Amino acid sequence: MTLNSNAPSGPLAEKWNNHKFNLKLVNPANKRKYDIIIVGTGLAGASAAASLAELGYNVKTFCVQDSPRRAHSIAAQGGINAAKNYRNDGDSVYRLFYDTLKGGDYRARESNVYRLAQVSVNIIDQCVAQGVPFAREYGGLLDNRSFGGAQVSRTFYAKGQTGQQLLLGAYSAMNRQIATGKIQSYTRHEMLDVVMVDGKARGIIARDLVTGQIERHSAHAVVLCTGGYGNVFYLTTYARGSNVTAIWRAHKKGAYFGNPCFTQMHPTCIPVSGDHQSKLTLMSASVRKDGRIWVPLKKGDNRKPEDIPEAERDYYLERIYPSFGNLVPRDIASRKAKEMCDQGRGVGASGLAVYLDFSDAINRLGESTVASRYGNLFDMYKQITGENPYKTPMRIYPAVHYTMGGLWVDYNLMTTIPGLYACGEANFSDHGANRLGASALMQGLADGYFVLPYTIGDYLAGEERKEVSIDSPEFVAAEKSVKDQLQKLLSINGNKTVHEFQRELGLIMWNHCGMARNENGLKEGIQKIKALRTEFWNNIKVPGVGEELNQNLERAGRVADFLELGELMMQDALQRNESCGGHFREEYQTPEGEALRDDDNYAYVAAWEYKGENQPSEMHKEKLEYEFIKRSQRSYK
Amino acid sequence: MSGNMNLTLKVWRQKSQNAQGAFETYEAKNISPDMSFLEMMDVVNEDLIKAGKEPIAFDHDCREGICGMCSMYINGRAHGPLKGVTTCQLHMRSFSSGETITIEPWRASAFPVLRDLVVDRTAFERIQQAGGYVSVNTGSVPDANAIPISKENADEAFLSAACIGCGACVAACKNSSAMLFVSAKVSQYALLPQGNVERKERVLKMVSQMDQEGFGNCSNTEACEAECPKEIKVTNIARMNREFLRAKLFS
Missing domain, CATH: 3.10.20.30 (Beta-grasp domain)
Incomplete structure (x- = not known):
């Protein structure tokens, strides 16, 4: 199969408008004859569900939480980018496009990224109209802050809870449609398979997480908005329930997986403190605007940070990157933190941390201004570490935070399975090899509010307007295979818990496929995962039965999928003999230790095809053509 | 250790x-x-x-x-x-x-x-569905800066909107009242011009749904505020009562 991105031709700024005009339409009276299933209700899923229901389609939404409002978009802190140029500081759609493409180290599709920048302005309008209480200035207009990878202030925010407020906005729009009956919301439900009929996605198999009942749901199209798969690393900033299962099972049914190895380490997380930890907590990237990052100049300097004089501190980001300073993109900030710690200049008990110091900002702005900007983050830090960041610098270290990879989609957000779409973090589309701060919220809402509602009609217009039966042999077979897998997990009755397997897998991923990767390490990692997977299917212990609320059974299925995904991520990292964005191969770096891209050989999207259990996956390439901008070595100096 | x-x-x-x-x-x-x-x-x-x-x-x-x-x-x-x-x-x-x-x-x-410590909070969902929204469709909305909102009101709306819907207020209340939860949403919209058009219908519908779900009445003991992890203020309840009265009187 050749990959066709379906990206429209023509001038960059006209592509999306022309494309929208060329898309087929479904007449308003016919929309109610089409059913759409949306899995996941974060920003992408909730915005898509509300918008499609408003258009008149029948929508069913599914989420594993007890309410759509709890999807992990809720935890996004810093803000959302939009090219409004309200600050008169030189922002434009083109600049947001350029920053995003450059920030992603030129591994994203030009046409997609331009569209994202274009619709960014509509998102802010939409959210304000819904009653999202963004931060404002005294004159009553919207406030902005600056973020990594940009030299303009284009980030809209609601304290450190922007994701929460945007999600509650989309959730409110969903609720309005639930009240009209256009959306049926299935909470505490987990999708366990995509059902294919005649080569098209026609429904899902889901498990009611309260009763354990396995259900069949049919539709004319299925949309996966199930977020990222970073929990393959176990200790991450993701919610505990975040998982790869929906997109992985779609992958096994034929959806190609794009750039699985592209993982983002967030530079400003609270460091690991012990082996009891179940997750890592992020301090929003926005803190880098007012906080200064440093380590002691001398190795092993274990004086208290307050006792280290200015002259013996190394503000290394400001030193190496004078023009962007502490606001370099996340991949660079993370890698440099690791480098400092590798040099023996890390701080804290583990030596795996750097300081994030607010004392200058507190002196300049006063404690109350700093508190109004970051109060909730400071409280959270204090609660977790027992230290007061108003008095002593925070300690931070990178943690897994986002996955740029995901299901491969074309310009219409359709996967390689006809009728199966992927939106938000679940797809691979817009961030290339590294995502800029405040762009995840932008992409999730762009896909859901302003892209999918147009593009899905183009597909549905060609589909028969009759209900899809759930009694077909395909549904029966899919249901059986789901039940068989659950039964198998319950029947092994081995000696190791799901928790133990997930931790072990996470450690393998972190050590072999983390912030720095190399050929030998990846090859070794693949062998370790294969062995762990074999052990899993022989020695897993899942208590209880299938026909009840059984949290270990839920998690076991997810870990089984992570155990397959992890190997694919390593294979992908192994084939990409270059460094780009968050993918750093130690063999490929400049003399200064920066990522060394190889545009001649690796300017492509790696789209992996599943070939069957324990068969090597096959890689397909979508070549990335740059018609409008010239690729260059990224420089933030 | x-x-x-x-x-x-x-x-x-x-x-x-x-x-x-x-x-x-x-x-x-x-x-x-x-x-x-x-x-x-x-x-x-x-x-x-x-x-x-x-x-x-x-x-x-x-x-x-x-x-x-x-x-x-x-x-x-x-x-x-x-x-x-x-x-x-x-x-x-x-x-x-x-x-x-x-x-x-x-x-x-x-x-x-x-099961065990897991409870069913879908009653909260139905209250939100009854009116916890501004009726705008995607697209065709004015520019975000077209309507200035005073910082004071925007900040206060944010504080109300910070509710995480956990249900601690109900659990803490001896009457199992959901007034703090409902009033936080009502307040958020009452404080913003975007919510103004539907403010009467909203408060009436949300309160009616709250009553149907079997939550108790508020008897001003303020345990909800004391236990709320997001420190949502009981002044929201007072505002909701005013909104409710106004809607009843002028509807």
């Missing part, structure tokens, strides 16, 4: 919604004070599974205090002893070795127990 604690837990166990529940006692040994409360529960559950017993079911997700999924009534208090903190952000350094900790689900007739 030195400084680690041994605790006794009295935990509510209930197989399913219609089953009879009861307290069971467990020992939590060698607990680090740096663990979060839920990490301590993870340790207890691992031990239970290894011993061939059923682990304790409890809701949790983000583990950073924002999703509102975690609940737990700890020693008679929603989300435990600290102010402004969810159970997932409560750390074991707030307890001392040798202590007995009682852990129950939210207790309210509108929140039936599904």
Whole structure:
């Protein structure tokens, strides 16, 4: 199969408008004859569900939480980018496009990224109209802050809870449609398979997480908005329930997986403190605007940070990157933190941390201004570490935070399975090899509010307007295979818990496929995962039965999928003999230790095809053509 | 490790919604004070599974205090002893070795127990569906800066909108009232021009749904505010009462 991105031709700024005009339409009276299933209700899923229901389609939404409002978009802190140029500081759609493409180290599709920048302005309008209480200035207009990878202030925010407020906005729009009956919301439900009929996605198999009942749901199209798969690393900033299962099972049914190895380490997380930890907590990237990052100049300097004089501190980001300073993109900030710690200049008990110091900002702005900007983050830090960041610098270290990879989609957000779409973090589309701060919220809402509602009609217009039966042999077979897998997990009755397997897998991923990767390490990692997977299917212990609320059974299925995904991520990292964005191969770096891209050989999207259990996956390439901008070595100096 | 604690837990166990529940006692040994409360529960559950017993079911997700999924009534208090903190952000350094900790689900007739510490909060969903929105479709909205909003009102609306929908207010209230939850949403929109057009219908519909769900009345004891992990103020309830009265009088 050749990959066709379906990206429209023509001038960059006209592509999306022309494309929208060329898309087929479904007449308003016919929309109610089409059913759409949306899995996941974060920003992408909730915005898509509300918008499609408003258009008149029948929508069913599914989420594993007890309410759509709890999807992990809720935890996004810093803000959302939009090219409004309200600050008169030189922002434009083109600049947001350029920053995003450059920030992603030129591994994203030009046409997609331009569209994202274009619709960014509509998102802010939409959210304000819904009653999202963004931060404002005294004159009553919207406030902005600056973020990594940009030299303009284009980030809209609601304290450190922007994701929460945007999600509650989309959730409110969903609720309005639930009240009209256009959306049926299935909470505490987990999708366990995509059902294919005649080569098209026609429904899902889901498990009611309260009763354990396995259900069949049919539709004319299925949309996966199930977020990222970073929990393959176990200790991450993701919610505990975040998982790869929906997109992985779609992958096994034929959806190609794009750039699985592209993982983002967030530079400003609270460091690991012990082996009891179940997750890592992020301090929003926005803190880098007012906080200064440093380590002691001398190795092993274990004086208290307050006792280290200015002259013996190394503000290394400001030193190496004078023009962007502490606001370099996340991949660079993370890698440099690791480098400092590798040099023996890390701080804290583990030596795996750097300081994030607010004392200058507190002196300049006063404690109350700093508190109004970051109060909730400071409280959270204090609660977790027992230290007061108003008095002593925070300690931070990178943690897994986002996955740029995901299901491969074309310009219409359709996967390689006809009728199966992927939106938000679940797809691979817009961030290339590294995502800029405040762009995840932008992409999730762009896909859901302003892209999918147009593009899905183009597909549905060609589909028969009759209900899809759930009694077909395909549904029966899919249901059986789901039940068989659950039964198998319950029947092994081995000696190791799901928790133990997930931790072990996470450690393998972190050590072999983390912030720095190399050929030998990846090859070794693949062998370790294969062995762990074999052990899993022989020695897993899942208590209880299938026909009840059984949290270990839920998690076991997810870990089984992570155990397959992890190997694919390593294979992908192994084939990409270059460094780009968050993918750093130690063999490929400049003399200064920066990522060394190889545009001649690796300017492509790696789209992996599943070939069957324990068969090597096959890689397909979508070549990335740059018609409008010239690729260059990224420089933030 | 030195400084680690041994605790006794009295935990509510209930197989399913219609089953009879009861307290069971467990020992939590060698607990680090740096663990979060839920990490301590993870340790207890691992031990239970290894011993061939059923682990304790409890809701949790983000583990950073924002999703509102975690609940737990700890020693008679929603989300435990600290102010402004969810159970997932409560750390074991707030307890001392040798202590007995009682852990129950939210207790309210509108929140039936599904299993152990997991309750059904879909009543909250239905209240939101009754009117917790501004009726705007995607697209065709004015520019975001077309309507200035005073910083004061925007900030206050934000504080109301910061509710995480966890249900602690209901659990803390002796009447199982949902007034704080409902009033937070009503207030957010009442404070913003975008919410103005539908303010009457909204408050009437949301309050009516709240009553239908079987939540109790507010008797001004303010336990809700005291236990709310996001410190939502009871002034929201006063505002909702004004909104309600106004809607009734002028409808």
